[in-house]
Amino acid sequence: MIYQSTRNNELEVSSAQAIVAGLAPDGGLFIPKEKPQISIDDIKRLAEMNYKGRACGVLSLFLSDFMSEEIETCVENAYSKEKFETESIAPLYGLKDDAYILELWHGPTCAFKDMALQILPHLLTTAMKKTGVDKEVVILVATSGDTGKAALEGFADVPGTKIIVFFPDDGVSEIQKLQMVTQKGNNVLVSSVKGNFDDAQSGVKKIFGNEAFAEELSKKGYQLSSANSINWGRLVPQIIYYISAYCDLMKSGAIEAGEPVNICVPTGNFGNILAAWYAKQMGLPVARLICASNENNVLTDFINTGVYDKNREFKTTISPSMDILISSNLERLLYDLSDAKTTKEYMFLLSATGRYEVSAEIKHAISENFFAGYCDDSDTKNTINKVWNENSYLMDTHTAVAYTVYENYKKATGDETKTIIASTANPFKFNKSVLGAINESAVTSASEFEMLEKLSGITGQKAPDSLATLSEKEIRFDGKCEKQDMQSVVDNFLK
C-alpha cells in the first residue's frame, strides 16, 4: 500500500514512512493511494474472530509493508487484559429500538483516544525499525486534557521511546491534571506551562521547528515525533472498531449480512468520523454518516452549506473535547472527493482567510453520505437526564451530543436504519456535568472527587478504579515552567 500527501500525489511513501513522519513535508496529510476492499464474506470471516483478530485483519490491509507477525505483536501489546477492562475491547450496547452504543472508553484513561494511542507506540517503534531509524523517539505533546494522558499511558515504558507532555497551568480539570502528574513509567515527563493551551501548543511547535536543536538531539541519538491525530498511525486503528461493531450486530442477529447501518459520531477534529468514512469506502455496508457537533458547529454549517468558516466565536462547552474550530482531518475527506490541487487551494484559503467554499460536486457528494447537526449544552444535559431515566443508561456529555443529533435526525427523516453511535468517554470522566444533568442540586463547589462519589451514589454505578483512586496516588511531577523555557525542560530530561 502506497501513501500520498493530500497536497501532492507525486509524493509517495510506505505506511511505515508515513507513520514515522506524521505530517507530509509539504504540510499535507498522508492518505492511502487506494482503499483496500472488504467483501461480505471477509466481514463474515472477521465476525468469527475476537477484537484482536479483527484488528490484525484490518491493519494488515493498510500496513502491507508490515509483516503479519509484526502486526500481531503490536495488537497483542495494545489490546491486552492489563490495559482494557473488557475482553471485547469495544463492546456494543443495544440501547433501544435501532440505537446501538459503541463504547470506546474501556481503556486505561476512560476516553476513546486509548483505542488508537494504545497501539500507536508499537506501530511507531516497529515502523522506525523498518525504515532504518535507529534513534530513540521522543514524543512531545501539548494537551488540553484527554490526549496527554492517553499518550502517556500508551508510551509509558515502551522500549525505544520517551514522552514529554506539557499542559497549561490553568486549562485542565483537577481530574485530568492528576491523571497526568501521577503517571507511572521510567520514560515519561510531565510539566505544566504557565499560560493557556495556545501557549503550550506554540511552545511545542517552536521546538519542532528548531532545526539546530533537532541536530543536537540527533547527535545524542534522539528523534522528536508527535502523537497527535493527523498521524496515519492514529487514524488507522479507529477503522477497526466500526468494522468490529458491524460484525457484532451481524453475529447477534440484529442485522442480516450486508444490511446497511448508519454511524453517528460526536466530532471535533473529524478524526473519528473520518475512520467511519474509510470503513464505508472499504465496502462496509454503511448508509449515512451522522456528524454531531456541539455549539462550535463549524462542521454542521460546512456539511449543510458547503462553506467552511472558522471566523466565529469559540465557545466553551460541557463537551470540551469537541471545542474546536479547525477540524484538521477534514482535509483527508476533501482529498477523497476532489484532488491534491483542489485540496491544497482550500487549505491555503483556510490559513489565509479562515474560510473556503467547496464546489457543487463536492457539496453534493458530501450530502449523499453525511448528515450533520448540533446541539447546545442544555439539550446535551436533557438527553443525559432522559436516557438515564428512561433507559437506565449513563452517558457522558460527548456521547449525549451524538445521541441528541441522532434523535433529531430520526425525527427529521423517519429513517429507521440501525445506527451505531460512537460513545467516546466514560461518564465518570466528565462527572460534574453528568451529575448536574441528572440531579442539578447535587452539584456543589466541592472537589471533583466528591462529585465522583456522589455520581456513583446516585446512579449505583461504580466509578472506574483508575479515576476513583487518583487522589491516593503519588504525585510524581510538580514541575512548572515559563513558556520560553520549554526547550530547556526537554533538554534537561534528555541529558
Ligand SMILES: *Cc1c(COP(=O)(O)O)cnc(C)c1O
Ligand atoms: C477527542 C474526543 C472527541 C472528538 O474526536 P475527533 O476525532 O477529534 O473528532 C470526542 N469525544 C471525546 C471524549 C474526545 O476525547
